Amino acid sequence: MDFRRKTRARVVRKPQYENLEIKYPHNVALYRTPPIEDIKINEFEDLALERLKVLRILEQANSKNLRFLSDEWKESVNTELNREGLRGYLRLCMGNSVNPSTDSNKYEQELQARRRDYISHFILRLAYCRTEELKRWFLTREMELFKYKFSSMSSTDIKHFLELNKLEYVPLNDSQKDSVKDGLYESTVGQSISKIEMLDFYKVPFTQVLDLVRTRRCYLKNGFAYVNTHDFVSIIAVIQLNEIEHGLQSAQKLIREVEADERIFHLLKSLHTSYTGKDYALNKEGIVSPESLDQLSKKSFPICMRGCHEYLRTNHHLKHGGRMQYGLFLKGIGVTLEDSLRFFREEFTKKIDAEQFTKRYEYNIYHNYGKKGSMISYTPYSCLKIIQENAVQDDCRGCPYKTNDASMLKVKLASYGLSSAHVQEVMGYVSKGHYQLACGKYFQIMHDSPVELGVHHPNQYFEESQNVMGNRSTKKLSNTKQANRNRRGGPENAQVMNADEDDELWNTAETQESTYNSMQAEKSAWNEDLDLTHIDC
Amino acid sequence: MPEEETSTVNTAKYDPNILPDMLPVYYKRLFPHKPFYRWLSYGLSESNIFANREFSYTLHDDIYIRYRCYDTQSELENDICSTCPHKIDIGAVMNTKPKNFRITSTAMQPVQRELVFDIDMDDYNDVRTCCTGATVCLKCWKFMALAARLLDAALREDFGFEHILWVFSGRRGVHGWVCDYDARHLDSRGRSALAEYLQITSNVTINGVVIARVQIGERMHHSVRRALKFIEPLFEEIVLEDQNLFGDVKGVNKLLLMIPDDTARKDLEAYLKKTHDDGVHSRTIWATFVRYANSMRTGTANVWTRKLKNIVEEIQLGILYPRLDINVTKGMNHLLKSPFCIHPGTGKVCVPFNCNAAAKFDPTTVPNIAQLLQEINAFDDKSKCQENGSEDKSRIKDYKKTGMFKGVVVFEEFLRKLESSLKAKAIDVSDQTMEF
Ligand code: SF4
Ligand SMILES: [Zn+2]
Numbered sequence: 001m002d003f004r005r006k007t008r009a010r011v012v013r014k015p016q017y018e019n020l021e022i023k024y025p026h027n028v029a030l031y032r033t034p035p036i037e038d039i040k041i042n043e044f045e046d047l048a049l050e051r052l053k054v055l056r057i058l059e060q061a062n063s064k065n066l067r068f069l070s071d072e073w074k075e076s077v078n079t080e081l082n083r084e085g086l087r088g089y090l091r092l093c094m095g096n097s098v099n100p101s102t103d104s105n106k107y108e109q110e111l112q113a114r115r116r117d118y119i120s121h122f123i124l125r126l127a128y129c130r131t132e133e134l135k136r137w138f139l140t141r142e143m144e145l146f147k148y149k150f151s152s153m154s155s156t157d158i159k160h161f162l163e164l165n166k167l168e169y170v171p172l173n174d175s176q177k178d179s180v181k182d183g184l185y186e187s188t189v190g191q192s193i194s195k196i197e198m199l200d201f202y203k204v205p206f207t208q209v210l211d212l213v214r215t216r217r218c219y220l221k222n223g224f225a226y227v228n229t230h231d232f233v234s235i236i237a238v239i240q241l242n243e244i245e246h247g248l249q250s251a252q253k254l255i256r257e258v259e260a261d262e263r264i265f266h267l268l269k270s271l272h273t274s275y276t277g278k279d280y281a282l283n284k285e286g287i288v289s290p291e292s293l294d295q296l297s298k299k300s301f302p303i304c305m306r307g308c309h310e311y312l313r314t315n316h317h318l319k320h321g322g323r324m325q326y327g328l329f330l331k332g333i334g335v336t337l338e339d340s341l342r343f344f345r346e347e348f349t350k351k352i353d354a355e356q357f358t359k360r361y362e363y364n365i366y367h368n369y370g371k372k373g374s375m376i377s378y379t380p381y382s383c384l385k386i387i388q389e390n391a392v393q394d395d396c397r398g399c400p401y402k403t404n405d406a407s408m409l410k411v412k413l414a415s416y417g418l419s420s421a422h423v424q425e426v427m428g429y430v431s432k433g434h435y436q437l438a439c440g441k442y443f444q445i446m447h448d449s450p451v452e453l454g455v456h457h458p459n460q461y462f463e464e465s466q467n468v469m470g471n472r473s474t475k476k477l478s479n480t481k482q483a484n485r486n487r488r489g490g491p492e493n494a495q496v497m498n499a500d501e502d503d504e505l506w507n508t509a510e511t512q513e514s515t516y517n518s519m520q521a522e523k524s525a526w527n528e529d530l531d532l533t534h535i536d537c
Numbered sequence: 538m539p540e541e542e543t544s545t546v547n548t549a550k551y552d553p554n555i556l557p558d559m560l561p562v563y564y565k566r567l568f569p570h571k572p573f574y575r576w577l578s579y580g581l582s583e584s585n586i587f588a589n590r591e592f593s594y595t596l597h598d599d600i601y602i603r604y605r606c607y608d609t610q611s612e613l614e615n616d617i618c619s620t621c622p623h624k625i626d627i628g629a630v631m632n633t634k635p636k637n638f639r640i641t642s643t644a645m646q647p648v649q650r651e652l653v654f655d656i657d658m659d660d661y662n663d664v665r666t667c668c669t670g671a672t673v674c675l676k677c678w679k680f681m682a683l684a685a686r687l688l689d690a691a692l693r694e695d696f697g698f699e700h701i702l703w704v705f706s707g708r709r710g711v712h713g714w715v716c717d718y719d720a721r722h723l724d725s726r727g728r729s730a731l732a733e734y735l736q737i738t739s740n741v742t743i744n745g746v747v748i749a750r751v752q753i754g755e756r757m758h759h760s761v762r763r764a765l766k767f768i769e770p771l772f773e774e775i776v777l778e779d780q781n782l783f784g785d786v787k788g789v790n791k792l793l794l795m796i797p798d799d800t801a802r803k804d805l806e807a808y809l810k811k812t813h814d815d816g817v818h819s820r821t822i823w824a825t826f827v828r829y830a831n832s833m834r835t836g837t838a839n840v841w842t843r844k845l846k847n848i849v850e851e852i853q854l855g856i857l858y859p860r861l862d863i864n865v866t867k868g869m870n871h872l873l874k875s876p877f878c879i880h881p882g883t884g885k886v887c888v889p890f891n892c893n894a895a896a897k898f899d900p901t902t903v904p905n906i907a908q909l910l911q912e913i914n915a916f917d918d919k920s921k922c923q924e925n926g927s928e929d930k931s932r933i934k935d936y937k938k939t940g941m942f943k944g945v946v947v948f949e950e951f952l953r954k955l956e957s958s959l960k961a962k963a964i965d966v967s968d969q970t971m972e973f
Contacts, residue, residue, distance in 0.1 A: 186756060187760075189755075189756075189758070206696065210727060211730070213731065213734050214730040214733045214734055215733075216734055216737075216761075220695040220696070220734075220760070221695065221697075222694070222695075222697035223696050223698075
């Protein structure tokens with residue numbers, strides 16, 4: 001049933017298992033003490049990336065505008081967790097504990113999941129303690145994860161949790177409850193009157209449940225909030241929040257020591273920008289010819305790429321950073337290696353001679369496609385990475401919303417056909433530093449239709465744009481399709497003679513197949529696996 | 538309390554150009570230095586509570602100086618009298634002396650600060666027809682008075698605060714200072730949650746018109762119910778009579794835009810058009826609207842019985858619920874103009890007022906600095922004629938001789954309560970320590 005990469009399989013021996021139970025006694029942890037355990041660098045990285053994926057999934061659910069912890073929200077998160085093979089986390093989030101005596105196998109897996117959760121949290125603290133911005137992001141995501149886990153606990157679970165963590169809260173007795181009952185009926189949001197009669201209520205200083213206060217979800221009197229068991233999470237969340245905030249501060253002090261190891265240093269430093277989302281390394285939809293780029297760049301490129309394209313067309317040159325950014329993007333939308341070489345050669349040789357081009361630049365393009373050097377096929381840059389580049393203004397590299405100064409950006413947007421009101425709208429986001437939102441707005445204006453998930457990757461921008469245009473103006477799309485088809489004839493005919501091209505196609509075919517397979521597998525997994533019996537951690 | 542003011546209507550004109558000449562006298566003779574210090578020293582109940590407080594001043598030509606601080610009352614008094622600031626702002630109590638912030642190694646941070654509120658008449662421009670811009674009349678003031686009373690009740694009942702000072706800002710706004718220990722020590726997260734709790738309206742812009750909307754939801758939260766208790770009885774007087782808000786096409790349009798549902802709005806619009814000519818009195822429009830809404834919401838299930846079932850209440854709240862500048866409240870380090878400053882534009886004193894009697898407070902008769910100086914001169918002259926050197930009489934505090942008197946009385950009453958609760962607390966603490 002397991003359709004994921006097998007790299008994580010591990011054998012668990014009995015003593016370790018018992019040990020785990022003591023170390024990780026509950027599905028929901030407050031992460032109070034750092035784990036003491038030696039782990040290998042590979043696992044270190046593995047755990048970190050895994051958690052990062054989880055947090056990114058939460059972030060994504062957020063950007064879909066789903067109400068936090070609503071059924072749709074949960075469904076979306078669960079589906080993603082499942083898709084990414086993060087079923088250990090899924091299990092922790094769904095809160096259905098197994099009975100250790102009847103199902104020791106599953107119980108072991110649960111313990112392993114707890115361990116991964118626990119250790120990875122502390123690893124990410126190291127990666128996210130370096131700037132206020134990173135801290136904020138991490139804290140927000142971790143709190144979402146915590147609340148999700150907490151919300152799935154049964155009342156017995158909660159009791160156990162409170163005991164383990166030595167948190168003593170005593171509910172109001174009947175007469176105390178009776179004295180405030182009108183207020184409770186009126187102001188306890190999310191519970192029916194009859195439920196309110198049954199529920200336990202706790203009286204706490206309002207500062208302990210600020211999120212309930214903020215949204216007027218509980219009764220408040222004289223500085224005290226009256227909180228029911230279901231909203232209890234708010235109280236614990238504050239404790240957890242303080243715990244993590246505190247932990248981030250301590251991590252900051254520790255960081256130098258940890259980073260003495262260079263591998264860890266690099267890993268931690270680039271963690272947040274490492275890309276864990278959809279793999280845009282190879283385009284699956286079709287092949288795009290360089291001839292169509294002029295038109296596509298106007299319609300379907302985000303401005304970071306449109307800028308590169310136009311710069312290249314007018315100046316017949318792109319610096320290294322720009323070549324990487326744009327070259328990989330082109331690869332991602334479906335420009336073949338061959339076409340890429342031709343495209344860059346045609347432009348560059350307007351300024352330099354062909355020999356120079358071959359000497360100085362060709363390698364670079366092969367490299368992008370994984371045909372030279374390390375042979376790694378590079379992934380197109382995500383917005384996160386592009387935005388974080390320290391690009392200078394005259395370079396094409398970077399996200400223009402960030403690198404361009406306001407007046408220049410305004411001129412640029414206007415020249416792309418935005419009305420001044422629209423320019424203002426986009427600039428509104430820019431001025432607050434919300435570059436990706438600005439980009440999403442731009443998309444919406446250009447396409448008359450919003451980007452569903454927000455912009456997080458230039459290639460995603462491109463794909464969404466193509467989708468929207470497919471729906472909106474069939475005529476235009478069929479043109480491009482036509483163009484594609486025409487072009488496709490070329491390389492396909494050439495495939496016999498060109499080994500590289502051959503590889504390329506193989507890869508494409510392979511990826512397509514595996515995507516299909518995993519989709520199929522997932523479908524069935526989702527049906528059969530709902531009870532989480534077949535977890536292979 | 539004596540009947541002395543209002544006896545003669547003092548009409549001295551205020552001229553901003555001579556403000557710099559009047560300020561020295563004002564600070565020397567009228568500014569209530571002693572009570573002011575009593576307030577900000579909080580009985581010296583916490584260490585450095587006064588010494589680390591930031592004061593900042595605006596001088597002539599908008600020169601702005603920050604990070605002033607003082608060890609004693611007389612230091613503060615002397616500095617105010619010698620700098621004669623056009624405006625005094627009160628900041629937070631810092632973890633170190635603010636004036637040393639450049640030379641200390643640790644970063645300066647606020648450790649406590651009154652919880653403050655700022656309500657500005659500007660935010661009511663879309664619902665007042667009596668005045669525009671900077672002018673303010675008794676009718677406008679009703680918005681402010683209601684806002685202050687409503688917030689005061691919420692802060693007391695829901696949050697348990699007791700020591701709240703309400704101050705007229707000198708032109709058209711109102712400032713609230715919550716001075717309880719717990720309020721002063723609330724961190725910025727707490728402040729922002731509290732501010733958002735109190736902000737039940739949200740602004741939407743439709744066709745360039747800003748509309749304050751409220752959504753009550755399934756059950757009415759007790760804080761919203763209380764707000765309605767304040768608002769409902771005054772709605773007719775303020776909105777329908779004084780402002781006649783729906784008395785023209787624009788006003789009716791405003792009413793329509795407050796309905797958050799396009800179809801329902803169009804239906805209502807058609808109904809109102811059919812029933813009334815343009816320009817009928819607000820009272821009539823409102824009555825028709827309420828009747829229409831009620832009949833719709835008791836009918837068969839439709840948008841009025843669901844989404845719009847509280848629409849009448851929601852509109853009342855939307856118009857009259859306090860419109861807060863919550864950013865002022867959220868920050869711990871926000872500077873706010875001190876009570877008893879002179880508003881440089883109007884020359885009026887920022888006087889505290891009694892919130893329970895807010896409706897009786899009249900901002901138009903708050904004295905300006907020119908009047909005040911005239912009043913003490915007149916008093917001096919009179920006492921010179923009548924008295925033959927009775928030393929005692931000249932010891933009467935000068936502000937007691939002027940129209941500022943009431944404001945100072947309100948302030949002193951606030952201080953008396955504050956100090957007695959601080960004392961009670963101190964006794965509490967010493968009792969506890971004795972037990973061990
Ligand atoms: S937000 Fe992303 S896609 Fe948009 S311009 Fe910036 S980097 Fe490019
Ligand atoms: Zn007025």
